[in-house]
Amino acid sequence: MSTVTAQETPPGADLEHQAEFDAKVAADQRIEPRDWMPEAYRRTLVRQVSQHAHSEIIGMQPEGDWIASAPSLRRKAILLAKVQDEAGHGLYLYAAAETLGVDRADLTERLIEGRQKYSSIFNYPSLTFADVGVIGWLVDGAAICNQVPLCRSSFGPYSRAMVRICKEESFHQRQGYELLMRMMEGTEGQRRMVQDAVDRWWWPSLMMFGPPDAESPNTRQSMAWRIKRDTNDDLRQKFVDMSVPQAEKLGVTLPDPELAWNGERGHYDFGEPDWVEFKQVVSGAGPKNAERVARRRAAHEKGAWVREAATAYARKHQSAEEATV
Amino acid sequence: MSDDVTGATGAARPEWPLYEVFVRGKRGLNHVHVGSLHAPDRTMALHNARNLYTRRNEGVSIWVVLAQDITASSPDEKDPFFAPSGDKVYRHPTFYPIPEDVPHI
Numbered sequence: 001m002s003t004v005t006a007q008e009t010p011p012g013a014d015l016e017h018q019a020e021f022d023a024k025v026a027a028d029q030r031i032e033p034r035d036w037m038p039e040a041y042r043r044t045l046v047r048q049v050s051q052h053a054h055s056e057i058i059g060m061q062p063e064g065d066w067i068a069s070a071p072s073l074r075r076k077a078i079l080l081a082k083v084q085d086e087a088g089h090g091l092y093l094y095a096a097a098e099t100l101g102v103d104r105a106d107l108t109e110r111l112i113e114g115r116q117k118y119s120s121i122f123n124y125p126s127l128t129f130a131d132v133g134v135i136g137w138l139v140d141g142a143a144i145c146n147q148v149p150l151c152r153s154s155f156g157p158y159s160r161a162m163v164r165i166c167k168e169e170s171f172h173q174r175q176g177y178e179l180l181m182r183m184m185e186g187t188e189g190q191r192r193m194v195q196d197a198v199d200r201w202w203w204p205s206l207m208m209f210g211p212p213d214a215e216s217p218n219t220r221q222s223m224a225w226r227i228k229r230d231t232n233d234d235l236r237q238k239f240v241d242m243s244v245p246q247a248e249k250l251g252v253t254l255p256d257p258e259l260a261w262n263g264e265r266g267h268y269d270f271g272e273p274d275w276v277e278f279k280q281v282v283s284g285a286g287p288k289n290a291e292r293v294a295r296r297r298a299a300h301e302k303g304a305w306v307r308e309a310a311t312a313y314a315r316k317h318q319s320a321e322e323a324t325v
Numbered sequence: 326m327s328d329d330v331t332g333a334t335g336a337a338r339p340e341w342p343l344y345e346v347f348v349r350g351k352r353g354l355n356h357v358h359v360g361s362l363h364a365p366d367r368t369m370a371l372h373n374a375r376n377l378y379t380r381r382n383e384g385v386s387i388w389v390v391l392a393q394d395i396t397a398s399s400p401d402e403k404d405p406f407f408a409p410s411g412d413k414v415y416r417h418p419t420f421y422p423i424p425e426d427v428p429h430i
């Protein structure tokens with residue numbers, strides 16, 4: 001156990017600790033890894049941060065599929081940089097999770113054994129290059145909506161990781177939208193591709209905010225702990241309000257007949273996502289679940305010799321260093 | 326350097342120790358802690374830190390330190406460790422009342 005990660009505290013006699021913890025959270029102060037924290041808070045964070053990390057890592061795949069087939073060197077370089085960023089996001093978050101006393105290798109193990117979840121959005125296929133643009137625009141757009149408030153999350157390492165990530169996400173969204181603008185200036189076929197991709201990704205993007213508040217039992221506690229700062233439905237509304245004018249400018253139609261401005265509410269009304277589909281995809285029956293996890297497992301297993309070689313090299317050099325001292 | 330710093334499971338998995346990463350954003354600033362990573366040795370830790378934490382000119386210099394080598398004060402903000410600085414108000418300029426009409430002080 002390192003000196004900068006979480007410490008075990010003896011059970012019982014925690015009332016005073018609890019009061020201090022509550023006061024810190026209420027005063028919007030950050031909880032740091034070595035502070036006392038309720039076990040349930042720690043467990044909730046481990047779950048949320050590691051699922052978030054897994055989502056970033058699995059999230060490399062739908063776009064990664066297009067790196068080799070990018071239509072120009074410019075698009076290839078952009079896509080490579082974007083996918084590399086997502087790997088980085090995963091690593092920032094694994095680092096944050098480790099301050100809670102879990103082990104990164106163990107989390108990877110849990111992911112490839114299907115014992116931990118990741119965002120359902122990445123279980124949909126990316127069928128054409130327009131999907132790359134729509135993922136950047138809508139999926140990264142939804143991620144930004146989700147993540148900006150998490151920059152004020154009560155757990156210090158998580159909120160700091162979110163600050164780094166949010167700085168990088170805006171490039172992700174803009175490159176996607178710009179890609180779509182170019183395609184919309186192209187042929188009729190290209191415009192159809194963009195519309196088709198929008199039709200397929202719109203509803204899964206709305207599902208990224210999680211189930212409706214009424215069916216999200218953990219939201220209340222997470223908000224009380226200030227791990228979460230907004231409810232799922234509030235974030236979803238915010239995303240819809242942001243996306244509608246962007247879609248208009250782009251010249252695409254969002255596939256929701258109920259979408260309409262509501263002057264009274266000052267928001268767009270919109271239809272209900274298919275929550276049955278959502279539950280299926282979350283529980284593993286989405287179009288790409290098995291493939292995504294299998295691929296992550298293959299990458300991990302095929303990389304084993306590299307990790308072993310690097311370890312052997314480090315050992316050899318360390319003993320050489322010790323011998324010369 | 327031991328193999329089980331992370332206290333992990335599975336002997337078949339080569340465990341890399343945890344390094345804390347500090348980055349100097351630009352000349353004239355201190356190195357600031359930015360996060361951590363695992364690496365087999367110091368050289369790889371530096372390379373990985375560059376790729377992970379400075380993809381957009383976020384730094385001009387990086388330090389990596391084995392996490393297990395860091396000695397930290399206790400986490401409590403009311404730690405008596407910091408008491409010596411708490412009761413020495415005379416260390417602050419505001420301790421000394423100076424009339425308003427004395428310039429440049």
Ligand SMILES: [Fe+2]
Binds near residue numbers: 085086143165
């Ligand atoms: Fe990301």
Ligand SMILES: [Fe+2]
Binds near residue numbers: 143172
């Ligand atoms: Fe992203």
